[in-house]
Amino acid sequence: MTDSANSPVAASEPKTVPPFAVVPGAQVQQVLEGREKQVVELVEQTYRVHGAGDSVNPPSYFLRFPDRPASRIIALPASVGGDVGVDGIKWVSSFPDNVASGIPRASAVLILNDRATGYPFACMEGSVISASRTAASAASAADWLSRGRGRPRRIGFFGVGLIARYIHAFLDATGWSFDEIGVYDSWSENAEGFKGYLERSGTAANVTVHDSPEQLIRSSDLVVFATVAAQPHVHDVTWFAHNPLVLHVSLRDLAPEILLASTNILDDVDHCLKAGTSAHLVEQMVGHRDFVDGTLADVMAGKVSLPDDRPVVFSPFGLGVLDLAVGKYVYDEVARSGQLRVVEDFFSELKRYG
Numbered sequence: 278m279t280d281s282a283n284s285p286v287a288a289s290e291p292k293t294v295p296p297f298a299v300v301p302g303a304q305v306q307q308v309l310e311g312r313e314k315q316v317v318e319l320v321e322q323t324y325r326v327h328g329a330g331d332s333v334n335p336p337s338y339f340l341r342f343p344d345r346p347a348s349r350i351i352a353l354p355a356s357v358g359g360d361v362g363v364d365g366i367k368w369v370s371s372f373p374d375n376v377a378s379g380i381p382r383a384s385a386v387l388i389l390n391d392r393a394t395g396y397p398f399a400c401m402e403g404s405v406i407s408a409s410r411t412a413a414s415a416a417s418a419a420d421w422l423s424r425g426r427g428r429p430r431r432i433g434f435f436g437v438g439l440i441a442r443y444i445h446a447f448l449d450a451t452g453w454s455f456d457e458i459g460v461y462d463s464w465s466e467n468a469e470g471f472k473g474y475l476e477r478s479g480t481a482a483n484v485t486v487h488d489s490p491e492q493l494i495r496s497s498d499l500v501v502f503a504t505v506a507a508q509p510h511v512h513d514v515t516w517f518a519h520n521p522l523v524l525h526v527s528l529r530d531l532a533p534e535i536l537l538a539s540t541n542i543l544d545d546v547d548h549c550l551k552a553g554t555s556a557h558l559v560e561q562m563v564g565h566r567d568f569v570d571g572t573l574a575d576v577m578a579g580k581v582s583l584p585d586d587r588p589v590v591f592s593p594f595g596l597g598v599l600d601l602a603v604g605k606y607v608y609d610e611v612a613r614s615g616q617l618r619v620v621e622d623f624f625s626e627l628k629r630y631g
């Protein structure tokens with residue numbers, strides 16, 4: 278008889294129901310603040326695991342409302358392997374009208390499920406995890422996709438809500454600095470609010486609020502789209518004649534002709550060519566996927582080269598595996614600190630025959 282972990286004896290050991298914990302946003306923020314570099318590394322590692330096929334990431338499910346067409350709630354179930362090893366789901370709402378009342382557009386919970394029993398073992402505040410993994414993905418893309426073309430010194434933020442703020446914070450914390458920061462938003466109050474944030478952040482860059490999208494794009498070598506546009510509103514290819522690197526985080530801003538004139542890097546091809554994204558519109562227009570040059574994992578693996586004589590556009594659909602990887606990291610840190618808030622008796626019907 279052996280006591281090895283892989284032995285039939287170990288495999289048949291009785292399973293136990295894990296404790297169930299609630300992880301509030303304040304704990305999530307406490308873990309993630311100051312850990313931007315680790316989160317970027319974790320996100321890159323998760324892209325590699327996903328690229329190698331050690332994940333399950335089915336299509337996101339969009340719940341839409343005929344009476345509230347601007348709003349939606351999205352379910353992102355996933356399972357991530359590698360060193361993370363967790364299953365779960367993010368349930369994330371987008372209600373753009375919230376912003377007018379001074380509360381964030383997006384809210385979310387993230388559920389982590391135990392791999393041995395399937396039991397959920399954590400319900401976590403998900404919006405900070407989601408914003409952090411999105412910003413970490415953007416910072417990683419900015420790094421990998423600018424290698425060989427020189428680090429951009431002029432950045433332009435197109436649409437400046439919470440996601441733009443997180444992206445700026447992650448770039449700043451991972452060693453980026455800029456001479457010029459351009460800001461454009463269709464609401465001037467939001468542009469001024471973001472300018473105020475930048476000034477308080479202590480940036481040494483010159484901050485300019487632009488009153489036209491053309492000015493912002495033409496004067497930026499790195500352009501970050503983080504609007505809530507549902508359809509393309511930027512059509513003029515000549516605005517990109519200086520071949521900027523574009524982080525198309527909001528996915529639906531650019532007209533197909535701009536993607537067709539660019540190198541296109543996605544996070545996941547099947548995911549990104551769905552749900553009316555600009556890349557999806559291109560596929561519908563041309564009837565093939567040849568305009569896609571590869572994924573960020575391909576770039577990290579050296580499988581794609583990036584010509585410097587055309588714009589590079591990164592379109593990240595946003596993968597549930599990233600939320601799970603960052604969520605599990607937060608959970609482990611909170612558990613390690615002994616601060617987990619376990620809900621006693623959360624699962625109470627545990628005897629098969631009572």
Ligand SMILES: NC(=O)c1ccc[n+]([C@@H]2O[C@H](COP(=O)([O-])OP(=O)(O)OC[C@H]3O[C@@H](n4cnc5c(N)ncnc54)[C@H](O)[C@@H]3O)[C@@H](O)[C@H]2O)c1
Pocket residue numbers: 371373376381382383407408411435436437438439440441461462463464467503504505506510526527528593594595596
């Ligand atoms: N790809 C991903 O993984 C991922 C993850 C999270 C969020 N997002 C996307 O990021 C975007 C921004 O999220 P947020 O939470 O910061 O939203 P937000 O509502 O806080 O901010 C959006 C800002 O864009 C501005 N805006 C809207 N339409 C515009 C337009 N046509 N031109 C210029 N400005 C415009 C608004 O005035 C607002 O200031 C959303 O589209 C969201 O879906 C993507």
